Amino acid sequence: MGSAVPGTLAPDIHRSVNIANSELQSSILAALQRYWPNGAVPIKTLPIPRCSVPDREPLPPLLTRVKLPEWASDLAPSIGLPVPAYAVVDSAGPVWSCTDWWQVAFWYLNGTAERAFEAAHGPIHSYSYRLDGWDPSVWECAWVNRIALFLRRWSARQHQADETELLGALPEVEIAVTHDVDAVTKTPSIRFKQSAFQGFNGIRKLAQGSFCGAQVKFRQAARFLFSGSDYWLFDHIATMEERHGLRSCFNVYGGRGGWLRSPKHILFDPSYNVARSDLSRTLKELALRGWQIGVHQSFDAWRDSELMAAERQHVERALEQSVTTCRQHWLRFSWKQTWAAQQQAGFKLDSTLGFNDRPGFRCGAALRFRPLAPGAKAGLEAVPMVLMDSHLYDYLALESAERYREMQRWLDEVRFVRGQATVIWHTHVLATDYGWSDGFAELLRLLDRGNS
Numbered sequence: 001m002g003s004a005v006p007g008t009l010a011p012d013i014h015r016s017v018n019i020a021n022s023e024l025q026s027s028i029l030a031a032l033q034r035y036w037p038n039g040a041v042p043i044k045t046l047p048i049p050r051c052s053v054p055d056r057e058p059l060p061p062l063l064t065r066v067k068l069p070e071w072a073s074d075l076a077p078s079i080g081l082p083v084p085a086y087a088v089v090d091s092a093g094p095v096w097s098c099t100d101w102w103q104v105a106f107w108y109l110n111g112t113a114e115r116a117f118e119a120a121h122g123p124i125h126s127y128s129y130r131l132d133g134w135d136p137s138v139w140e141c142a143w144v145n146r147i148a149l150f151l152r153r154w155s156a157r158q159h160q161a162d163e164t165e166l167l168g169a170l171p172e173v174e175i176a177v178t179h180d181v182d183a184v185t186k187t188p189s190i191r192f193k194q195s196a197f198q199g200f201n202g203i204r205k206l207a208q209g210s211f212c213g214a215q216v217k218f219r220q221a222a223r224f225l226f227s228g229s230d231y232w233l234f235d236h237i238a239t240m241e242e243r244h245g246l247r248s249c250f251n252v253y254g255g256r257g258g259w260l261r262s263p264k265h266i267l268f269d270p271s272y273n274v275a276r277s278d279l280s281r282t283l284k285e286l287a288l289r290g291w292q293i294g295v296h297q298s299f300d301a302w303r304d305s306e307l308m309a310a311e312r313q314h315v316e317r318a319l320e321q322s323v324t325t326c327r328q329h330w331l332r333f334s335w336k337q338t339w340a341a342q343q344q345a346g347f348k349l350d351s352t353l354g355f356n357d358r359p360g361f362r363c364g365a366a367l368r369f370r371p372l373a374p375g376a377k378a379g380l381e382a383v384p385m386v387l388m389d390s391h392l393y394d395y396l397a398l399e400s401a402e403r404y405r406e407m408q409r410w411l412d413e414v415r416f417v418r419g420q421a422t423v424i425w426h427t428h429v430l431a432t433d434y435g436w437s438d439g440f441a442e443l444l445r446l447l448d449r450g451n452s
């Protein structure tokens, strides 16, 4: 990305990140530059009005829907593209021509509303349910990418030129499969945690009067407690992926594992040590064969750059290679602190930005971009996580056909907008205890079809 993206911004100003209009336009043009490889001039000169931003960000976000003109009607639903109401300026003409698209794109990509919420209430980490009363339509599509496609088309019309000739070809779709390695063996703590969790769900089902549902949960609890399921699934995953010509990324824990930790860490963090010889050997072999390795920072590391750096170094030493990509365990994330800490710890790419409790585009984008982290030097990039195994199996609890449609729906959106995104499938959920292997096979088929 170009040097126009500001890297150092005052941390205390309202809404954490607030930048001048010209800077805002440059930052969006740079963030979306893959949509105009021939140069941004025809986009920059579009007659887009500038809105004024209110002193206080309305929360929950106050949205309005902007219908796109007929020549771009395929880029937004018929009810229109959701934008913050203040981005529409009061002037003559159709609403789409009175909308400050720079501000809209920035509002999404910068997470302006979430940053304001975090400043008032603290981080939600990655639970969308904490954003009570928010219109979920902001997470339903990659709106920023759709705006980029709209601006391309508008610009070609303005110049009466062929869109591809004027701005260059559309970018390639990039959907990366990633595995957060939370467990490599079935430890006593996993047996206890998972059986207690499923037992609790069973009791909840009973209380709701669902005897069948309770029975299923109690059976799962017993399976977690007693079965000898194998959680060492690296070869299995590699073989499945190779069949589809795909190489994923394994994010591995950089703590020391074991029992000499506080009960909280034993409960919430993975228990393995990446320096274990069979594990480091397997990961090194995978890396040699083209798989990527990232760091999966521990539960408490989300704002602790020193802890992150120590975990990164532990993974690097064990694998004898530089590791600069990451995702926070449990998607623990603060807009204000996590990216800044990651940058300080030497990371170059983070894929934490997504929700634990629903699929979707948390910043309205399927785009690898440079976040505006207050107080941090430019360098780190972020790529959103749009879909995860537990969305499908735990939160939505879908049957096979629905699950397939749900996966297709999110992947199709990324493809439609020629976006960049990541998907999580945990390694241990391919074990028979969970039985989420079929879903992974479906995901690989969907990706294979889309990329061929």
Ligand SMILES: [Zn+2]
Binding pocket: 180, 181, 182, 296, 328, 329, 330
């Ligand atoms: Zn994790």
